Amino acid sequence: MTAALAKSWRGWLFPVAVLAAAELWFAFNPILSDTLAPPSKIARDGIAMLFDGSLLKATGQTLVSAAAGLLIGMVSGTAAGFAIGLIRTAERTAAWVVELLRPIPSVALIPLALLTFGYGYRMEYSVVSWATFWPFLILTHNALRQIDVRLIEVSRLMGFGPLKRIWKIMLPAAAPRLFTALRLSVGLALVVAVTVEIAANPQGLGLGLMRSQEELQPGRMLAYLIWLGVLGWAINYFLLLFETRLFAHRTPHGGSTTP
Amino acid sequence: MAAASNAIELKGVSLSFGSNQILTGIDMRVEPGEFICVIGASGSGKTTLLRMIAGLLTPTSGQVLLHGKPVRSPTRRVAVVFQDYGRALLPWRRAYANVSLPLEAGGMPAAQRPARIRELLAKVGLANHEDKFPGQLSGGMQQRLQIARALAQEPDTLLMDEPFGALDAMTRQTLQDEVLRLVSERKTTVFFVTHDIEEALYLGDRVVALDSNPGRVAYDIKVPLPRPRDQLTTREHPEFLRLRREMFEIMNKIHA
Amino acid sequence: MIRSRTLDILLGIAGILILLGLWQLVTSYELISRAFLPGPAATFRSLERGIVEGALLPQTWATIERMLQGWLLASVVAIAIGSLIGVSSTARAYLQPTLEFLRPLPASAIIPVAIAVVGLSWKMVLFVVVFGSVWPTLLATVHGFAHVEPRLVEVSRLLQMSRLAFIFKIGLPNAVPDILAGMRLSLTVALILAVVGELLTGELGLGTAVLHASRQYRADDLYAGIILLGVIGLVSNYGLALADKRILAWKS
Numbered sequence: 001m002t003a004a005l006a007k008s009w010r011g012w013l014f015p016v017a018v019l020a021a022a023e024l025w026f027a028f029n030p031i032l033s034d035t036l037a038p039p040s041k042i043a044r045d046g047i048a049m050l051f052d053g054s055l056l057k058a059t060g061q062t063l064v065s066a067a068a069g070l071l072i073g074m075v076s077g078t079a080a081g082f083a084i085g086l087i088r089t090a091e092r093t094a095a096w097v098v099e100l101l102r103p104i105p106s107v108a109l110i111p112l113a114l115l116t117f118g119y120g121y122r123m124e125y126s127v128v129s130w131a132t133f134w135p136f137l138i139l140t141h142n143a144l145r146q147i148d149v150r151l152i153e154v155s156r157l158m159g160f161g162p163l164k165r166i167w168k169i170m171l172p173a174a175a176p177r178l179f180t181a182l183r184l185s186v187g188l189a190l191v192v193a194v195t196v197e198i199a200a201n202p203q204g205l206g207l208g209l210m211r212s213q214e215e216l217q218p219g220r221m222l223a224y225l226i227w228l229g230v231l232g233w234a235i236n237y238f239l240l241l242f243e244t245r246l247f248a249h250r251t252p253h254g255g256s257t258t259p
Numbered sequence: 260m261a262a263a264s265n266a267i268e269l270k271g272v273s274l275s276f277g278s279n280q281i282l283t284g285i286d287m288r289v290e291p292g293e294f295i296c297v298i299g300a301s302g303s304g305k306t307t308l309l310r311m312i313a314g315l316l317t318p319t320s321g322q323v324l325l326h327g328k329p330v331r332s333p334t335r336r337v338a339v340v341f342q343d344y345g346r347a348l349l350p351w352r353r354a355y356a357n358v359s360l361p362l363e364a365g366g367m368p369a370a371q372r373p374a375r376i377r378e379l380l381a382k383v384g385l386a387n388h389e390d391k392f393p394g395q396l397s398g399g400m401q402q403r404l405q406i407a408r409a410l411a412q413e414p415d416t417l418l419m420d421e422p423f424g425a426l427d428a429m430t431r432q433t434l435q436d437e438v439l440r441l442v443s444e445r446k447t448t449v450f451f452v453t454h455d456i457e458e459a460l461y462l463g464d465r466v467v468a469l470d471s472n473p474g475r476v477a478y479d480i481k482v483p484l485p486r487p488r489d490q491l492t493t494r495e496h497p498e499f500l501r502l503r504r505e506m507f508e509i510m511n512k513i514h515a
Numbered sequence: 516m517i518r519s520r521t522l523d524i525l526l527g528i529a530g531i532l533i534l535l536g537l538w539q540l541v542t543s544y545e546l547i548s549r550a551f552l553p554g555p556a557a558t559f560r561s562l563e564r565g566i567v568e569g570a571l572l573p574q575t576w577a578t579i580e581r582m583l584q585g586w587l588l589a590s591v592v593a594i595a596i597g598s599l600i601g602v603s604s605t606a607r608a609y610l611q612p613t614l615e616f617l618r619p620l621p622a623s624a625i626i627p628v629a630i631a632v633v634g635l636s637w638k639m640v641l642f643v644v645v646f647g648s649v650w651p652t653l654l655a656t657v658h659g660f661a662h663v664e665p666r667l668v669e670v671s672r673l674l675q676m677s678r679l680a681f682i683f684k685i686g687l688p689n690a691v692p693d694i695l696a697g698m699r700l701s702l703t704v705a706l707i708l709a710v711v712g713e714l715l716t717g718e719l720g721l722g723t724a725v726l727h728a729s730r731q732y733r734a735d736d737l738y739a740g741i742i743l744l745g746v747i748g749l750v751s752n753y754g755l756a757l758a759d760k761r762i763l764a765w766k767s
Contacts, residue, residue: 209627315672349688
């Protein structure tokens with residue numbers, strides 16, 4: 001308890017020291033900077049953005065694109081993952097195609113999405129869905145392959161048909177790994193959405209960042225940056241919390257509770 | 260008897276973690292060149308005792324002396340062979356380079372190392388395996404490698420923590436004989452922890468039994484069996500059989 | 516065994532042929548307008564023009580150079596700083612929470628800051644590539660150093676090894692698998708940020724080439740550029756996987 005407290009205290013020291021140093025530096029060099037801002041100014045700008053609604057609007061735009069792309073990537077990636085995880089021939093046929101397509105960097109598709117859809121949500125979530133498709137595909141595939149062979153044998157002995165076997169045995173057995181895929185992909189979706197906004201799409205937090213820079217508003221720019229950090233950290237934190245709650249009773253190797 | 264004549268001396272050694280008493284009032288003397296075996300059930304603190312002699316742990320009270328000098332931290336004159344060879348070896352170094360580690364640490368000039376390393380590998384029967392990584396060796400070979408590494412320190416005291424506990428019966432017997440041969444060559448003092456009564460009697464000049472909760476010395480007997488020992492004749496020796504029976508009864512009483 | 520291997524290859528080729536067939540089918544029947552999706556033939560003709568006739572070579576080299584430069588610089592910085600933080604449990608206690616906070620931050624978010632500080636130039640792109648690809652390797656290095664088998668720490672104590680000897684003989688080799696995994700991730704990030712940087716600055720490179728193709732409705736050139744970027748990703752991944760295999764021979 002005290003050890004945890006001491007540890008968290010030490011964890012705060014470094015960022016607080018950096019902020020204090022920055023504040024002091026600006027206090028002794030009071031030239032109005034166009035590039036960077038003292039922490040107090042960042043905080044004031046951040047609070048102002050929070051109250052005039054611009055921060056929330058931008059956050060909403062980014063999250064909607066990220067979520068829509070994630071949903072498409074998740075559904076298609078998981079479905080494809082199941083197909084190659086369950087059917088040996090599909091796995092072998094897809095192997096080289098996956099090897100070839102997966103390394104295409106998602107940002108390379110930004111100009112294509114721009115050409116096809118123009119500015120707006122569609123171009124953004126299409127790039128996000130491409131980026132998140134792959135982790136879902138790969139991790140679903142791995143999750144299915146790592147299911148204990150004995151579990152499948154047991155289900156055969158029980159006389160389950162293929163569909164029942166998937167629904168009652170494979171899906172629950174793969175669930176923890178599938179959730180890990182979701183948690184990792186949520187972070188990726190946010191990163192890709194913001195990147196698309198910074199590179200091309202005029203909306204969301206990425207636009208906020210770029211526009212603040214162009215308008216020589218370093219306070220607002222850095223407030224956006226810190227907000228983005230908090231957002232990413234918080235989403236990951238709660239998903240992790242949810243994951244441990246959901247699968248706490250599970251040992252990593254099966255131990256299915258289904259009667 | 261002068262204190263300096265003891266290779267290892269424990270004076271009223273106790274250890275506790277918080278309110279948990281692990282060892283209490285341990286007194287023990289080990290003469291130079293003596294092979295002492297410590298037996299006890301799991302939780303009797305025998306490994307903890309070994310770690311204090313190695314200098315990896317400090318007793319809460321009492322003193323650990325090596326050749327009359329109190330132990331404060333590990334020294335290269337004492338070598339340790341752990342049970343879990345898979346963790347104690349450097350997996351990224353080949354057999355040859357694993358034996359080289361103590362030589363590097365001891366500051367032996369690079370030019371003198373190869374001959375010494377090959378000599379040690381040959382001694383433990385790994386001459387043909389110097390280019391293999393630990394992961395490519397069997398359990399018995401990995402343990403031989405750890406023994407070669409320990410010998411590379413040229414220790415005057417060798418601490419062995421259930422070194423053969425994870426090996427099959429055949430390998431275990433072969434390695435028991437090899438250890439006896441290797442330590443008799445250099446008159447090394449050996450502190451050997453095991454939970455196997457027969458192993459303790461077969462190897463030791465003396466066997467110390469620990470009682471548990473908290474760990475303390477329950478019994479300390481001399482093993483007057485002739486050397487060199489032999490897996491067949493020693494184990495059939497009437498004295499061996501008598502001692503084995505006695506030890507079984509003691510251990511049963513301790514754990515009753 | 517051999518037959519199964521042959522079948523793998525045949526099916527792998529079949530998979531690619533199916534992909535190309537579907538692509539051809541979609542364009543033949545114009546399920547998607549040719550303005551957005553040219554046929555495979557047109558795309559490969561453009562690719563041929565780009566590579567054989569050399570129209571895309573300078574751009575390709577520029578992107579590769581930018582990616583590798585940034586990645587190498589980032590790797591050196593990350594391994595050095597990561598080792599320093601990783602060996603000291605005190606340093607980890609002070610710095611790790613900050614690192615964990617920065618980890619999920621999109622590397623591209625630093626771009627506006629970099630533009631503000633460095634200006635809209637190739638220096639900005641290099642800075643962003645380095646900054647972004649430092650993190651995966653840095654965090655992996657810290658992790659590798661922090662998770663040394665406790666038994667090996669004891670071995671180093673028993674041998675009275677100095678702190679420096681511990682770092683070079685135990686800490687660093689122990690962290691190598693983590694570092695290599697981090698460097699692979701970093702290389703992916705480096706390619707992504709090199710392209711984003713090009714999209715924004717218009718510096719010579721495949722990102723810029725692809726963007727121009729998109730603006731001028733040259734879909735075949737656009738796809739050729741995307742394929743080239745995919746090949747860069749594929750080859751660099753494959754190269755690092757090979758290096759992994761050699762360096763981590765002891766793991767198999």
